[in-house]
Amino acid sequence: DAGVTQSPTHLIKTRGQHVTLRCSPISGHKSVSWYQQVLGQGPQFIFQYYEKEERGRGNFPDRFSARQFPNYSSELNVNALLLGDSALYLCASSLLEVHNEQFFGPGTRLTVL
Amino acid sequence: SQKIEQNSEALNIQEGKTATLTCNYTNYSPAYLQWYRQDPGRGPVFLLLIRENEKEKRKERLKVTFDTTLKQSLFHITASQPADSATYLCAHRGSQGNLIFGKGTKLSVKP
Numbered sequence: 629d630a631g632v633t634q635s636p637t638h639l640i641k642t643r644g645q646h647v648t649l650r651c652s653p654i655s656g657h658k659s660v661s662w663y664q665q666v667l668g669q670g671p672q673f674i675f676q677y678y679e680k681e682e683r684g685r686g687n688f689p690d691r692f693s694a695r696q697f698p699n700y701s702s703e704l705n706v707n708a709l710l711l712g713d714s715a716l717y718l719c720a721s722s723l724l725e726v727h728n729e730q731f732f733g734p735g736t737r738l739t740v741l
Numbered sequence: 742s743q744k745i746e747q748n749s750e751a752l753n754i755q756e757g758k759t760a761t762l763t764c765n766y767t768n769y770s771p772a773y774l775q776w777y778r779q780d781p782g783r784g785p786v787f788l789l790l791i792r793e794n795e796k797e798k799r800k801e802r803l804k805v806t807f808d809t810t811l812k813q814s815l816f817h818i819t820a821s822q823p824a825d826s827a828t829y830l831c832a833h834r835g836s837q838g839n840l841i842f843g844k845g846t847k848l849s850v851k852p
Contacts, residue, residue: 716782
C-alpha cells in the first residue's frame with residue numbers, strides 16, 4: 629500500500645507569490661493534518677481536516693488556508709509568501725479524527741526568495 | 742502554555758553503546774507521549790507511544806520510560822548502530838488533536 633504522498637517535492641517561489649501544496653492520505657484514512665517545519669525545529673501544527681471539515685487550526689496567519697476533498701486528499705494554500713515561509717511542509721494522515729499514530733508524508737520543501 | 746522540551750540538540754555516541762534521549766514537559770500532564778524518528782529531508786516516522794500509567798515500553802532495541810513525578814520521558818536505544826543516526830522527536834497531543842513536537846535531538850552514532 630502507498631503511504632502518504634505529497635507534491636511537489638521541491639518548490640521555489642518569490643516573495644508575494646502564492647503556492648499550493650498537495651497531499652494524498654493513506655487509503656482509508658479520513659484525517660489529514662498539515663505541519664510546517666523550519667530548520668532545527670520540530671514540526672508545527674497548521675491545520676487538521678476530518679471528513680472535509682476543518683477540525684483544528686494552529687497559530688498561523690490567514691494567508692494560510694487549506695481544504696479537504698471528497699476523496700480525502702488535501703491542499704494547503706499560502707498567499708503573499710514571505711521569506712519566513714521557507715520550510716518543509718509535512719502532511720500527516722490518520723484513520724480517525726483523534727488517533728494516536730499519525731503517518732507523515734515525505735514533505736514539500738518550499739524555498740521563498 | 743504547554744511546553745515540551747528536548748534539551749539536547751545533539752548527542753554523539755560510539756557504536757554499541759546505549760543512547761539516552763530526554764524529553765521534559767511543563768505546565769500540563771499529558772495522557773501519553775510519542776516518539777518519532779526523522780531522517781534528513783523526510784517526514785517523521787512513528788516509533789513508540791507510552792501512556793501515563795505505563796512506566797516503561799519496549800520495542801526491539803528501543804525502550805521508553807515515562808516518569809510523571811519528574812515530568813520526563815527517556816528514550817533509549819541499546820546496542821546502537823550507525824543506521825540509528827537520525828533526529829528523534831518527542832511529541833504529545835494538543836487540545837485540537839494535533840501533535841505538539843519538541844525540537845528534536847540529533848543522534849550521531851560513530852563506528
